[in-house]
Amino acid sequence: MPRDGTITRNRILDSALELAMSKGLAAASLDQVIAGAGITKGAFFYHFKSKNELALELVKRFARQDHDLFVDATARVESLSRDPLQQVLLLCGLTAEMFKDSPDNPGCLIASYCYQEDLWSEDARRACETQFREWGDWIEGKLKQAAKAHPPAVPADLHELAEMFQAIFEGAFVLARTYNDPAIIARQVHAYRDLIEALFKGTPRPARRKAKSRK
Amino acid sequence: MPRDGTITRNRILDSALELAMSKGLAAASLDQVIAGAGITKGAFFYHFKSKNELALELVKRFARQDHDLFVDATARVESLSRDPLQQVLLLCGLTAEMFKDSPDNPGCLIASYCYQEDLWSEDARRACETQFREWGDWIEGKLKQAAKAHPPAVPADLHELAEMFQAIFEGAFVLARTYNDPAIIARQVHAYRDLIEALFKGTPRPARRKAKSRK
DNA sequence: CATGTTATACCAACTAGTCGGTATAAATAA
DNA sequence: TTATTTATACCGACTAGTTGGTATAACATG
Structure with a gap:
């Protein structure tokens, strides 16, 4: 098995939660979510469609x-x-x-x-x-x-x-x-x-x- | 005095309020606010900077x-x-x-x-x-x-x-x-x-x- | 005319989402 | 042991469209 993807997935969710609590998820851009999670666009769209x-x-x-x-x-x-x-x-x-x-x-x-x-x-x-x-x-x-x-x-x-x-x-x-x-x-x-x-x-x-x- | 701009101004505010109550103002675009008010970008930026x-x-x-x-x-x-x-x-x-x-x-x-x-x-x-x-x-x-x-x-x-x-x-x-x-x-x-x-x-x-x- | 009001055309930055490709690691097979 | 396969996990440049905001000209009304 490759490395564990659930870690990345949770990092994305954590980042999204933080943004949701501050500026609101609707107003937050994916780029901000991605930056907060310390990953890239590719990784994001691998985990969420x-x-x-x-x-x-x-x-x-x-x-x-x-x-x-x-x-x-x-x-x-x-x-x-x-x-x-x-x-x-x-x-x-x-x-x-x-x-x-x-x-x-x-x-x-x-x-x-x-x-x-x-x-x-x-x-x-x-x-x-x-x-x-x-x-x-x-x-x-x-x-x-x-x-x-x-x-x-x-x-x-x-x-x-x-x-x-x-x-x-x-x-x-x-x-x-x-x-x-x-x-x-x-x-x-x-x-x-x-x-x-x-x-x-x-x-x-x-x-x-x-x-x-x-x- | 030329025509009354407060009407347009209030139409803009009304449109913004409606959007704020539904999708949230942060997520609403100015184009949507403008469309809802039935005016144009020029009029918007005349009233709000x-x-x-x-x-x-x-x-x-x-x-x-x-x-x-x-x-x-x-x-x-x-x-x-x-x-x-x-x-x-x-x-x-x-x-x-x-x-x-x-x-x-x-x-x-x-x-x-x-x-x-x-x-x-x-x-x-x-x-x-x-x-x-x-x-x-x-x-x-x-x-x-x-x-x-x-x-x-x-x-x-x-x-x-x-x-x-x-x-x-x-x-x-x-x-x-x-x-x-x-x-x-x-x-x-x-x-x-x-x-x-x-x-x-x-x-x-x-x-x-x-x-x-x-x- | 002068002032307040509105419309059109435009821009640079940013948007969500795509895509070809790469890295990792376990399973299989020679 | 070592080479090959396979599936998952990830990268980052790219696109088509949207964003907030500006420039400028036209219109209305006193």
Whole structure:
């Protein structure tokens, strides 16, 4: 067998991801992708038959990685607590933690794609939808279990509430970039966590440490 | 005065906005902007000295329009109720209403820009930040007034809570595009409204009409 | 006429994608 | 062992078309 092509392939995808997060993949030229990957045009078109195929493969890889993250994170919180509400709260905490002190400018590939419809094929859209639903369904299920055991003081639509997790997440990326303050992401996820807790417990809990950096 | 150039200018901006919402302004060519506006290159470069200037002017116009909307909406809710909490809840209702039965694929110019940094000049960023803060500050102020009069059952960071309005909003656009279901926007804003109400009132209220369309 | 507005023709740089060819390395065979 | 084959992986010059931007002339209107 010749040398391993998957290395080159991943270098191309990595380069494309970086460009997608900054200038947007639609606006990035293949020459830039190629330069970033440190390869040549020939190599690129050996691995991908077009720029659109690159876009699709990139989002598919993203969805796979996100799925792995989901499996890992849910397994962890389910092993940390048996209480479904606690599991949701822990998941929020875990997620917020991931974005605390994140050095680079965070963002979401899906959000970037859905404002650049050249990249937004039906295949890509469906892959993203599936991935979103995976998280949403899990949270919704847990919230419903929690509600069965101990109904919240105020009725709430648990489907919408679960959906809100992703909404806040995606929105926080936009805010972080607009305010130029990545800390917003962890802050908003935390705020969501607190709202859920308040809704289900309805009683004050030990005061949370105040967020320090609020320029 | 010779004939009115502001008409052409606005046609250009309208065309650019439409392209920005679909394929992204960075990926859109000037020829497409020009074709959409039904004019020629000469006319374009008479009104804008470059594509980047177009991008900046477009986002500035967006911010102006959003500011007008803010002034109008807050004035309306402040005339409808004297209770700050009610005002916030009404504002959410008003906002959700705006996106109910929205025919075209909704989206936010700011979100699109912040994933395409060719367009994301510091000037543009600051204009967007200012506009975001206008809404956030107003909501935060109202929530603090409301909390003073009748503190929520559970302590909550009202700054984060106000910030969450925009986060949910921006996130809902992404979800709407990913799920291909514009109804999500009104739904999420409504869910936010309900959370705020639950937090401050803490008692059940007349059951809301169930959302009907949930494919 | 003078000023503001629009059209046509054009350019150099860049675009996605092609193509003939080369390098690598394992498998086969003498 | 060594020569040959085979398939994968990669290179870089090339093309046809597009890009943002310019030059210049024509048109409209007061």
